[in-house]
Amino acid sequence: MTVDLIVPSLDHLPGYADALRRGWSPDTVRKEAAREQLERIARDPAGFVASLDDPEARGGPITLPDGSTVPRLPGFHRWLWDGAFCGSVNIRWQPGTAALPAHVLGHIGYSIVPWKQGRGYATRGLALLLPEARALGLPYVELTVDPDNLASQRVILANGGRLVERFRKAEAYGGAESLRFRIDL
Template sequence: MALTLVEPSVELYGAWWEAHEEWGPGLHEDGFGLAATDEVESPDGFAAWVERVKAEDSTCRWIVEDGRVQGGIALRHRLNDVTGHIGYGVRPSARGRGLATWALGAMLDEARALGLRRVLLVCLEGNEGSARTIERNGGVLEEVRGDVCRYWIELPAAGEPGVPAEKGADG
């Protein structure tokens, strides 16, 4: 399995569209930064959306495995108290394989490199898969607001206790 995080690209339109179609109408695709006003059906609309996402004050990556877009993850450089610092989503057929856990771990390294010392992640109450993903990456439940669980992940600087100075091939 060749698993990578890649910057959004018009070259991956077909692979992205396949993932988008799998989510189906009316379902959200966290991590892609797709807004209701984005038109992604035409090549020009898709290209405009990709450029908009790349221009935002965030780091957006697509989870790509063997040329297939399996999901997306976005790190907001500033705290959004409603949606948190990081949002992610994995297409239904790729769930349960640890892709979100892997992608979140990689994005936490990006957050640390930006100088963030802790990040907020949120998920709906009852979304056990997302809660486990966050907890596996060190998330601690702060509170539940309505039906939204709020988790914080502490990010000590490289070399501080809890952060290896260098990661090996397994992670």
């Protein structure tokens, strides 16, 4: 399996949009994100692609699942590519510290299209993103996962993650139990 991380581009946008139309979402918390992104792509494809690389947090505020908004953190997305679109992985951080605001569940998020799950793509995508996280000067990254998401836990553990706590998500995310893992860089 050859899976690469690529910088989002207009050349690869049709594959991304096709995955959204087929029911995949890059946001594992806000399912309406797929519809919203398709609308943004239809209005301004170049602007949409540019918004996925925002290391200076110039984009607008972020809408949480409860509808509240919070300031955007610096971050960027990468797409997983094996000759076709496979999924996405993203990182966000707070300048000058590895700590994250309480409303941010983790540094890294990832989502693989359903038709390519179970093939190691998430494990590979996370492994490819970790050097980029290290280059940002982060000493570690944190990822959160629902207790019943064993596949995602295996992805994190395969990349050197260790469980650091069980906690309750902020009310904006429904207050459910979650697990926080840390990967030292």
